[in-house]
Amino acid sequence: MNIGDVATQTGLPAKTIRYYEDIGLIKPLRDENGYRRFREQDVHKLNFLGRARALGFTIEDCRxxxxxxxxxxxxxxxxxxxxxxHLAQIEAKISDLNAMRDTLGHLIDACAGDDRPDCPILQDLGGKP
Amino acid sequence: MNIGDVATQTGLPAKTIRYYEDIGLIKPLRDENGYRRFREQDVHKLNFLGRARALGFTIEDCRxxxxxxxxxxxxxxxxxxxxxxHLAQIEAKISDLNAMRDTLGHLIDACAGDDRPDCPILQDLGGKP
DNA sequence: CCTTGACCTTCCCGTGACTGGAACCCCCAT
DNA sequence: ATGGGGGTTCCAGTCACGGGAAGGTCAAGG
Incomplete structure (x- = not known):
């Protein structure tokens, strides 16, 4: 299988697959013409990587x-x-984002959103006291 | 005020402040010796930027x-x-992360975490069916 | 007067995980 | 022979900085 077919099968961009080879995650064979030749195991690994990445694992975690x-x-x-x-990292990030969402949500609710210049969002960012 | 004082006052690293000047967010004056000289308005802008960044706004949004x-x-x-x-972006990211957390949480719960090799986490990543 | 040490300056490289693009090769069909 | 759709490498850019080198500046202490 050539890289295009593998890209289609795994849903990963060809660029990403080449990158994964570059950093040593997979080691496809090479045809005489220099084309990468992927075995079943390579495709399997790539699917594994795709799922792990979709769960947010870093490349090093994937390795x-x-x-x-x-x-x-x-x-x-x-x-x-x-x-x-990794779950702990995700939860930390969620909690950061929740805090941002809450603050931002309140500010947005308080903002008239009309053609006048008064704006609680900018007041807050400007250090309103 | 020199950059160190401003860094202390605003809580931003000096590197970040220089970067903000590089990309044109602030325009401090210069002393004869080449040192940056920050006026009150510069410090005020930096505080504004610090708060906007803490809410997750991109640099371009900040601009x-x-x-x-x-x-x-x-x-x-x-x-x-x-x-x-920006709020929409945050909410999208939260929902992605929640999905990851749920999936990962279930897998972790299902994993014995002992010295045996059987592992539902790897089974899932490997495409378990 | 000299030195020390804390500042400050610029410049360049590295981060993570790719993405875009240039320049070029290969193979098949018309 | 030519066109198009593969493939290849390599280089640069992303985002928002951080690390560190090499060197200039300033106030205080011996």
């Missing part, structure tokens, strides 16, 4: 998870640890 | 908001529009 995935002697505790650390 | 802030003839509707667009 770790992939290594665990291929290690038959892994302990599930190691996987869980990575996942829990 | 727009600052321009509106300084425009006495603005319409609050323009401010509200920028804020609402």
């Amino acid at each position: 770790t998870l992939l290594a665990l995935y291929e290690d038959e002697t892994r302990a599930s505790a190691d996987v869980k640890k990575v996942a829990r650390a | 727009t908001l600052l321009a509106l802030y300084e425009d006495e003839t603005r319409a609050s509707a323009d401010v509200k529009k920028v804020a609402r667009a």
Whole structure:
């Protein structure tokens, strides 16, 4: 399989697939003409990576998870640890964003949104006291 | 005031302040020795920027908001529009993150986290069916 | 007077995870 | 032979800074 087919199958852009090879996540073979040739295992790995990335894992986490995935002697505790650390990051970010949403929501509600210049949003940003 | 004092007062790193000058958000004066000299208005702008950034506005949004802030003839509707667009982005991101948190949370709950290799997290990433 | 140390300056590189584009090669159909 | 649709590499840009080098400036202490 060439990169275009793999891109279609996995839903990943060809650029991304090349990037994943660059950083050593996958190692497709090469045809005589220099084209990448992907085996089933490569496609499988790429699907794995796509799902892990969709869950927000960093590339380095993906590298770790992939290594665990291929290690038959892994302990599930190691996987869980990575996942829990990532979950904590997600929750931290959610809580940051919730705070922003609340503040911004209140300011927006308080703003008339008409053609006059008075604006509680700008007043707040300007340090209103 | 020199940059260090301004950094202390505003809570922004000196690097960030220089960056904001680079991209034209502020225009401090210069002393004969080449040092930046910050007026009250510069400090005020920096505080404005710090608060806007803390609410997650992009630098370009900040530029727009600052321009509106300084425009006495603005319409609050323009401010509200920028804020609402940003709020929508925040809410979209929150909803993405919530989805990730839910999925990841379920997987983590299902994972024994012991020294055995069986792991629902990896099974899911591997395309478990 | 000299030195020390805390400032300040500019400049360049690196971050994460790609994306866009240029310049070029390869293969098949018309 | 030509056109189009693959593929390849490499370079630059994204966003909002942060780290660090190399060097100028200033006030205080020996």
